[in-house]
Amino acid sequence: MRVHQVDPSAFTPPYDHALCGALAARGLDVVLETSRFPYAEAPWDGGRAAAAGYELRERFYRHGGGLPGPLRLGAKVAQHVPGMRGVARRARRERADVLHVQWCAIQHVDPFLLPRDRPVVLTAHDILPREPRWGQLAAQKRVYHRVDHVIAHSRHGRDRLVLEADVPAEKITVIPHGAFGHLAGLAAADPEGAALPPELSGVGRDVPVVLFFGLFREYKGLDVLLDAWSLLRRAGQTDAELWIAGMPRMDTRALHATADAAGGVRWVERFITDPGAAALLDRADLVVLPYREIEQSGVLFSAMGMGKPMVLSAVGGFPEVAAEGAATLVPPGDPTALATTLTRLLADPADRARLAAGARAAREGRYAWSAVAAEHEALYRRLAR
Template structure:
């Protein structure tokens, strides 16, 4: 079956639809596939619509109770089985050729609820859950046995699947995460952002370098290590931007005066302003496979300073990033100081980042790899 006749259902039941989903759907549609994004009601407003593919909101993540509460969890679980059964009926009616899941959030149930009679692909954005509930790890392994193919974004992740989890190597396919260039203004990375910075950040003069740590705040992201490393760096600003998914009071207590926090959800049209202003993007993660923040920085051609974890060294091999050992605050401090003192080094990293975004991490190439996988399953 040719890619022009494939009907693809890309399924993401998570609480909000990541930009990865929209970028992949758009690239598959440009390559000639008939693509539908099947997703949830968006937690922060209407689900974004793209060009060239349909969007269906089949999962209902509106639930009572406070975030993280037992009431909220019980309500979501009660919704989940009807949601998955509705999805199976929808896929039959739409005559999809492939169902490509981006997340499966209730693994012990999902292994029994996946659609039948069509190929199922699962993207392993996280090879295993980082904060697993009882029984979740074993259920994740059973899911890998149940699906027809697994996409992973790095050779590091593929090695874990094949070795640590003993997944059939024939099922494992390394397809990169793409550069998230949908956040870049139409005129390019240097064009005016569609929405300005918050006033308290816009007041920072261009003469002072800004280091950006962006994304949801979680313990594994090593922000505490970054704040320790930042001590003694007085001639620049550190901006920690993103919605907290942890107690941030200890982080505020660690922070020197030249650290600014924007602790909230950041809308898509705000992202460009933060990356436009950044002179260096730092991701001091303790663990990861790959990161959407990293691929946003690539799209903006920003120099990167990364922990040497997961698939990060594979991106650094393109010349787009410097690496430090994870959890090593002194090494991170030295690398920050060196890069802040060397604009030419930052320029070289940034140029390599933009080249990587246009080359191995371009969406059109990723779409071709993904379509070849779908075709192999027919």
């Protein structure tokens, strides 16, 4: 069976490559159509993809990357239509059984560019845009109705697709997001944590570390976490540190003021490469995701892949992960409840160990890429028939 995967803007390269490799391991003929990852040297290239058994084609958006913002966007739009037409043409010429789109980069035009002569699957990584531009919500719904099948990462996501996007339930299959394992290998190769960002160096292993990692965005509840940290510190929990690491996509000045008043907070405000992310997660005693809303999170599945105990807001698909014993839940937007939970877990190594064991069991079970790929293959074969 031949499957072409499509992620034009390389929004989720770890996911794309993990899925393609797992599908190839099951004997499928897999091609990934994408673009070069823009932020750092990616650990995946054509040679590594070939070694994993699939073909990598970085043919989208090869020109205009160095232009200023508006011009760069214009160059991307100009290249998108021929890029998607090329995907459809190659799928037809190479007799792909299924075209699987991970992300629609331009929802307004993509429904008209997807092929109609073979099944098209779309993964709903984000059910609907959180900060939609003009017409984007309606365009996203049109995409869902244009494709032949939609994959949701959780039962919560399936219900939202039905209720908010009017997608028929029989057109949706729930297949979980897989736990990322590549960071564990990097951490094992760096036992001294040499790749740890220099802002975080010099902290002894006896100091407990709570980690918030990933892009800084309003919906991720970083303000809730810092309010909880202030409560925790005022209650006398002063032997732990809070590390906040990732690329800002919001104004962080007010957050810094809260952090400075509380104390015990260290910041790394830039893109973190995979070796640095592995060192961060390896060092963390707790990983906290205090989101106000979400479907699923790559950070969550990176922490799960590292076997880390997690504190999650009870939003989106997070409760389904917690039900596996891999995390504990707190109400979203509640700094008091979050402070209470962090204080308890910092004082209870046995409870942290229990959650870590749950995370390891989840990554080897329902969230293993081998299991995720098997569910994808079953869907592909059903649609191809």
